[in-house]
Amino acid sequence: MFLRPLVRAVTYTRWLHLMIGAVVPIAAGLIYPGLSSPTVADWLVAGLLPVPPVAALALLPSARRAEGLQARLMLFPGKHARVRGAGEAGTGISATPSASWADRGRTALWAVFRMEAGLAVWIVSVWLLQCALVLSGTSVEEPVAGALPRPGVPGGGFLAPLPLFLLLALVVGAGRLETRVALRLLGPSVKERMTALEERTERLLERNRIARELHDSLGHALTLAVVQAGAARAAGDPEFTDRALAAIEESGRAALEDLERVLLLLREKGGPRGAAPGLEEAARLLESARSSGARVSAEVTGPVEELPGPVSREAYRMLQEALTNALRHAGPVPVTVRVAAEPSRFLLRVANPVPAGRPPAAAGSGSGLRGVRERAALLGGEAWAGVRDGEWRVEVTLPLR
Structure with a gap:
């Protein structure tokens, strides 16, 4: 020794x-x-x-x-x-x-x-x-x-x-x-330690953001595929089956694009990276939900296309998670979507009836809804999920000033 x-x-x-x-x-x-x-x-x-x-x-x-x-x-x-x-x-x-x-x-x-x-x-x-x-x-x-x-x-x-x-x-x-x-x-020095701590925090936040991206995108695509496949088998209609397969193909292709974009971020390559989808592409989400058998009615008010980039992208992911949550836990039920871009705030509400005989999940118990609240908090807003007036609702409020 x-x-x-x-x-x-x-x-x-x-x-x-x-x-x-x-x-x-x-x-x-x-x-x-x-x-x-x-x-x-x-x-x-x-x-x-x-x-x-x-x-x-x-x-x-x-x-x-x-x-x-x-x-x-x-x-x-x-x-x-x-x-x-x-x-x-x-x-x-x-x-x-x-x-x-x-x-x-x-x-x-x-x-x-x-x-x-x-x-x-x-x-x-x-x-x-x-x-x-x-x-x-x-x-x-x-x-x-x-x-x-x-x-x-x-x-x-x-x-x-x-x-x-x-x-x-x-x-x-x-x-x-x-x-x-x-x-x-x-x-x-203290400044160098603080800089290193900030860089480590940024890396952790980036990892959490990427995890949420994968959860929302792939979870939505897989949920639609499961619901569409089940509905097509139950319907036994060739025309409906063709529509279901087309919807599965479209959602799968979108999920692959999101996956490739996230993998490029993880690899930190210098090449061009695809932009994350924004709320202007919400029509694709609504259409894919309708093709699964859900009756989706949407109300959009205000200049949604003029929303700031971060608000538009995060609102798209939150809408995606809310629709996925409705299809996964309630099935093909009527879903009401309200999107409002007001001068000082952005509002999002997704509501669907709670199926009879099926107790609703505890508010915020899933990782997806927890991700919705985290996204809203990062933008200085707030999100709520739970049962109100016999409906399961996801409500999000984001400040625009």
Whole structure:
């Protein structure tokens, strides 16, 4: 268990990530004050002089993206290290440009931490390697980390592996510390988390909308097919059977078109996508319901063709579900449809008598009627379904302002 980190590649990529951070202060120290025989003061100067320019450079918006990609690649190796976005694939590291001064400040803190921690780990790593060489009896010239004490243990050859063990412990511990700091300073900001949450919510809403589309379209087509087939078999009339088959064919073709459109949405292809049907195609719904044996009377008032696109499309689906519900639960009964486009609101009412001896379903108990209420709520309206005056009614009111 204790040796497991030593056989993981991520342990050494983290250590390398820190070593890269030490390049800037070492280069600055070679220029001033010089590192031929460095003292503690020399290393302090070499570590502090680059802080202002490094922090200023980290304030650039693109610096956060660069640091995030490096952290993903070297602190969290794997396929997710190359995925763009805020904290994707479980790394918790943002790889987007800074969107606020808070993000810039955290990036600057990270850049300074990485530089100073890298310099400290570099000095200690070199010193431990030199200690191992000295303890093994190898002659070592004046070390680069000359400010640290030189080991001198007589007959300490058997202690030579000890600095190497300490170096491995340093590699593991420093890498874990750097990862924790990266998660805190390079993690997604509140704005990025909210954006990710909004995108996830949009995806869920889209999935629910697609599920409703499939339920309404395919449910309507299958209900008509079942009712038409049953009526044709009971009638035993070749002419009626021909009409029933034609209605089944038409509703099936419309359902296939809706299915293809929904599948294109799921595949997210860039090609042209068929537009969803609107209320201007309501005559097709009414005719298909009539062909199943239901006596449908419709009253349309107001400029329905001028309704906003979202209202027209959702009203079409709600009318489709109401007719499907009537045919499925009541059979070929008289159905009254009223559609009204008023200046400030849109009204839809579908009513049919409750068959004798058949108790009506509980209001809103089905997923279809629940979908009607959801569609109405999304448009700021309301929907009601239940028994009133001996009729089963579905009533929808949508605001137009």
